[in-house]
Amino acid sequence: MAIELQQVSYSYADRSLWKLTALRDINLSVPLGSMVGIAGATGSGKSTLLQLFNGILKPTEGTVKVLDVTIQAGEKSPKLMPLRRRVGLVFQFPEQQMFEETVEKDLIFGPLNFGMSLEEAKARARQAMLDMGLDLALLERNPFKLSGGQMRKAAIASVLAMDPEVIVLDEPTATLDPISRAELIRLLERLCREQGRTIIVVTHRMDELLPYADNWLVLKEGSTAFQGSVKALADDPSILEQCGLTVPQSLRYWRAVADRFDLTDEAPRLTAESLAELIASLPSGSGNSSEQHEGKRDDYE
Amino acid sequence: MNEKLIIGRSIETGSWVHKLDARAKITGMLLYVAVILLSRSWMAMALLAIFSIAVMASTRIPLKYFLKAAKPLRYLMLFIFIVQLLSVKTGEAVLTLGSWSIYEGGLRLGAFSVIRMFFLITFTALLTFTTTPGKLNQGLEGILAPFKKFGLKPDRITLMISISLRFIPTILDESQIIMKAQASRGADLKELPLKEKGRMLVSLLVPIIASAFRRAQDLVYSMEARGFRMDAPRSQYHRLRWGIFDTIFITMFIVMGIAVALV
Numbered sequence: 001m002a003i004e005l006q007q008v009s010y011s012y013a014d015r016s017l018w019k020l021t022a023l024r025d026i027n028l029s030v031p032l033g034s035m036v037g038i039a040g041a042t043g044s045g046k047s048t049l050l051q052l053f054n055g056i057l058k059p060t061e062g063t064v065k066v067l068d069v070t071i072q073a074g075e076k077s078p079k080l081m082p083l084r085r086r087v088g089l090v091f092q093f094p095e096q097q098m099f100e101e102t103v104e105k106d107l108i109f110g111p112l113n114f115g116m117s118l119e120e121a122k123a124r125a126r127q128a129m130l131d132m133g134l135d136l137a138l139l140e141r142n143p144f145k146l147s148g149g150q151m152r153k154a155a156i157a158s159v160l161a162m163d164p165e166v167i168v169l170d171e172p173t174a175t176l177d178p179i180s181r182a183e184l185i186r187l188l189e190r191l192c193r194e195q196g197r198t199i200i201v202v203t204h205r206m207d208e209l210l211p212y213a214d215n216w217l218v219l220k221e222g223s224t225a226f227q228g229s230v231k232a233l234a235d236d237p238s239i240l241e242q243c244g245l246t247v248p249q250s251l252r253y254w255r256a257v258a259d260r261f262d263l264t265d266e267a268p269r270l271t272a273e274s275l276a277e278l279i280a281s282l283p284s285g286s287g288n289s290s291e292q293h294e295g296k297r298d299d300y301e
Numbered sequence: 302m303n304e305k306l307i308i309g310r311s312i313e314t315g316s317w318v319h320k321l322d323a324r325a326k327i328t329g330m331l332l333y334v335a336v337i338l339l340s341r342s343w344m345a346m347a348l349l350a351i352f353s354i355a356v357m358a359s360t361r362i363p364l365k366y367f368l369k370a371a372k373p374l375r376y377l378m379l380f381i382f383i384v385q386l387l388s389v390k391t392g393e394a395v396l397t398l399g400s401w402s403i404y405e406g407g408l409r410l411g412a413f414s415v416i417r418m419f420f421l422i423t424f425t426a427l428l429t430f431t432t433t434p435g436k437l438n439q440g441l442e443g444i445l446a447p448f449k450k451f452g453l454k455p456d457r458i459t460l461m462i463s464i465s466l467r468f469i470p471t472i473l474d475e476s477q478i479i480m481k482a483q484a485s486r487g488a489d490l491k492e493l494p495l496k497e498k499g500r501m502l503v504s505l506l507v508p509i510i511a512s513a514f515r516r517a518q519d520l521v522y523s524m525e526a527r528g529f530r531m532d533a534p535r536s537q538y539h540r541l542r543w544g545i546f547d548t549i550f551i552t553m554f555i556v557m558g559i560a561v562a563l564v
Contacts, residue, residue, distance in 0.1 A: 017312055017366070056481050080484075081492055089485045096475070097482040099508035113487030144511070162486065 001065070002166050002198040003030040003053055008062035008073075010048055022048040024222045026062075030215070033196040035189070037209045040219030041244035046170070046202045047092055049219070053168050053200070054087040055080040067166070085114040088164030092171050092202075094155035098143035103129075103154050106143055110162040121161070128157035133183055148175045156184070166198040167191065173205060181208060188212075206240075207248040211270040218243055234258075234268035250275075311433045314361040317546060319431045323440025325547035330428050332554035336561055337417050344564040346416050352557050353424045362430055370426035371419055378415045385411035436539060438463045443541050457531065464520070471516065476509050 005028040012020040022045045030036050040046050051057040052064050055071055064071045069083045088110075091097040100106040107125035108118070116124065129136055132153040138146065143154055152175050159167065167188070173181040189212045192199045203209050216233050218226035220243040226233065233239070237251040250270040257275065258266065261282055269275040313319065318326070340349050357367050371378075391406030429437070438459040445455035480490060483501070490501055 017363075018310075051481070054485055056484060079492060080489060081487055084485055084487055084489070091478070091482060091485075095512075096478045099479050099482060099505075101507070109483075109488070110486035144515070158486070 002032045004065040006063045008059045011060045034214045035192045035199045036215045037213040038202045038217045044219040045222040087166040088159035090169040094151040097155045104139040107158045107161045124161045128161040132157045168200045170202045316361045318360045322547045323436045324443045336558045340561045345561045367423040371422045382411040
């Protein structure tokens, strides 16, 4: 397991008048090399959960196991530096994550801290820029002078430059244009499937991640509302509505097709192309009566 | 970091002190400072302590929060005590160590200074604990209103104060987020050696100041976008209302002042 949470709760300002419980009794396991999506309404504890994954926050109750490091509530945690090299966290707001004067300095900050040589760090920074589809000329620019989309990509690049085994992203596609969004998701998929990295993504746009994620975690007011495979989620997407989310279109279309043709054992097709292919491959005459109506209409013409 | 910073945060319990007019509370605090300066005997100190604790308790805010407000200044209090102890040489010698002597007068004045300071801080914390920053500002504006005749612009002053106060938690939050971002990328303040720590803190300053300027700029735009003009007459969300309890509150301090001056 890459990440394992056992009965984890987290409260901000614990033991004070301003105590605010963000997470309650979360159990979670993320297998190595898998891609996990996390969804939930605003304020459901998603961002807090992510910060537990690299020890930025320590659980107020329960145990967090990340790779070979165990962080237990109430106990002194081990040195977290080695863990943070292996778990990269992309924060929700890129302008809060960039702090150096130039993009390059920001990108090599992590690699240098984790003991890479300057040459190596710069090479990794360049590679990360290219991976994110950014122009290398931007390396010399001040990160705050970049456009919103470029800043977002640079922030992701600064984490990719650390070469982490587990990559945790908090709404990485939020301020990106549609093309960059699709590219980023493809990049994450490549990192996961080809290089065996574990990818965890918090998203409000479930549609774009649904075709790729292995598992989903849905949070509701700090507790787990759903945890399981895409198949389980596709079988009963109504749980999303109970959590204050709208059911993504891809799930709705899949449900409509699956219900009509009674496809209980099929793997869900969650892209337009794969769904079209499936519909085309269905034997004619299967399903229900409405198709016969269509046949009759053909006769009239 | 925010958990420790309790000065300047209001704690809502709905007690009678919370409902008082902010002007009454500010005046009360000024009178309290006078009372503290007037108290010069053990008897007066005892009266002061009973009065202060009684008023603090009546806010229904746990007393430990008042104690926490004084905690950051504990070393200063200790320092003042030691200085008084060693420098005042009146009364009988209580303890002699070689050529050094500690006198009864020094002990007494040292203790008084510490008690005064302690109550000054804990009690005045009551003002910010029971008053939201907005109301506090309005109260200040009300108190400064008579000075308009002398060319003072109370609304400008209070606007400046309210914006600066509003920025403190924002900047603290921001620095915490940047520290988190740095920790995520291998520079955790808690795990660095002392020398590195200093370097990291300095490297924090630039982005934090830069972001404070960005925020100020955003604030100016958003105020202008909503038609804010300086010196334009504006209606107020909360009206200041002076009631019977406000008069009682002020009277309490005056009576206390007289009592302390007499004993």
